[in-house]
Amino acid sequence: MSYYVGLDVSVKSVSICVVEADGSVIARGEVSSDPDQIAAFLFRHAPDAERVVQESGILSIWLTRELEKRGLPIVCIDARLAHKALSGRLNKSDRGDAEGLAHLARTGWFTQVHIRSETSERIRVLIGTRERLIKMRKDLEGHVRGVLKVFGICMTGVRRANKRQGFRDQLIKAGAVDPAIGVMVDVFSPIHLALCSAADAMDVELRAIARGSDLAARLMTVPGVGPIVALAYIATLDDAARFKKSKDVGAFLGLTPRRYQSGEMDWSGRISKCGDRDLRRLLYSAATTLITQVKKPSPLLTWATRLNERKGFKKAAVAAARKIAVIMHCIWRNDAVFDPSMEGVA
Structure with a gap:
């Protein structure tokens, strides 16, 4: 007998619904967002599940990988399209969403989401870290430039040489204008240097990875x-x-x-x-x-x-x-x- 399962996943718990090929519900439940507990429930109530469906979300990548390791036919589907299919219900609940996802699994009316490999995710982590460091550095420089204009100080353009040392030199020079600016210089200068150094280190790491990839x-x-x-x-x-x-x-x-x-x-x-x-x-x-x-x-x-x-x-x-x-x-x-x-x- 074919079983189809819908998982409505939240951070702390997962609502589960199991239906048969004719659409009749044979099991419902709620467990914590632990792959072992989810697998145990499914092996008990749907030992030969044809398809297990969950929406794309915060935990979907990790949960998909973990359930695949436990031998479950898990499929991650597009949450936006799933929402359109489920929005016809008058009342919304985790229990109802799990049942709706189970019926989507049964009918095949969904769009599957590709789950990237762990290697790709690691590279994305490094690239994202670099982008965040650059954004923090730009935000800090923009804030400093705006504050100094109040005192009639307009900073000039800065080159990338020596971890953008030119910016810190101008900032230190401006610190002599007002005591408040001096305090800002003491706080922001080491932070700016740390952000530039960290971003450069990420560049070196990513370039090394690129050199090792054909x-x-x-x-x-x-x-x-x-x-x-x-x-x-x-x-x-x-x-x-x-x-x-x-x-x-x-x-x-x-x-x-x-x-x-x-x-x-x-x-x-x-x-x-x-x-x-x-x-x-x-x-x-x-x-x-x-x-x-x-x-x-x-x-x-x-x-x-x-x-x-x-x-x-x-x-x-x-x-x-x-x-x-x-x-x-x-x-x-x-x-x-x-x-x-x-x-x-x-």
């Missing part, structure tokens, strides 16, 4: 793509086989226009901005580098430059970011390096 080295042959972009791309996509066509990567990353078609109305809007925001931002940065800094001639650069002149920088950078993402997938899938002829494929 795939990252091949992706970096694309004009504008550096080690951070290459590693973020690998860690986010995780598996090139997920996409039947390289062009699907652009839509996956939210770099294609939205479309609305109904009757005689059919229009395309701005890009959807679905998918991973951080990778989309990094690809935009790579496209900016391509348009503004890359000097080596290629059809990709020629196309991006002409689009910049015709449509403006922002639209050209977004289009170039999508094209770079598609080319990188072609390189990954075909075990190749960048070839200018790939510009036509994208």
Whole structure:
């Protein structure tokens, strides 16, 4: 007999519902968010479960991996689409949501979410740490610049040399203007140095990982793509086989226009901005580098430059970011390096 299971997961507990192929409920329960307790309940009430479904959420990645290790056919589904299916109920409860998820498991009306490998998640942790350190440093510098303008002090631009020592030199010089600024200097200077040092250390770590990866080295042959972009791309996509066509990567990353078609109305809007925001931002940065800094001639650069002149920088950078993402997938899938002829494929 086939059993289908729905798990409504919260931080502390999990509501479980087991249904048969005809939709009849045969077991309900609530256990703590412990994979061992969840597995014990399912082995007792649904020993031959056909499918176990949970929504994507805070614990979904960890819980999916742990339940897979225990031999359960766990599937993580898109929470947004599941919500639309479950929102037709008049009353909402964890018990009702678990039953609704069990019926989705039975009917197959869901979209499965890809669970990235632990290796990819580790790289994403390092990249995320670097991005957070840079953001904290920028916030601190912006706050200091704003405060000093009140006293008529305008700080000049700062280079990256020596962990942005120029910023701290200007800050120390400004500390002589007012005692309050002096206190701020004593507090913020060591923090700024620590943030710059930590960000540089993360850069060194990520560059070392990129040097040890043949795939990252091949992706970096694309004009504008550096080690951070290459590693973020690998860690986010995780598996090139997920996409039947390289062009699907652009839509996956939210770099294609939205479309609305109904009757005689059919229009395309701005890009959807679905998918991973951080990778989309990094690809935009790579496209900016391509348009503004890359000097080596290629059809990709020629196309991006002409689009910049015709449509403006922002639209050209977004289009170039999508094209770079598609080319990188072609390189990954075909075990190749960048070839200018790939510009036509994208």
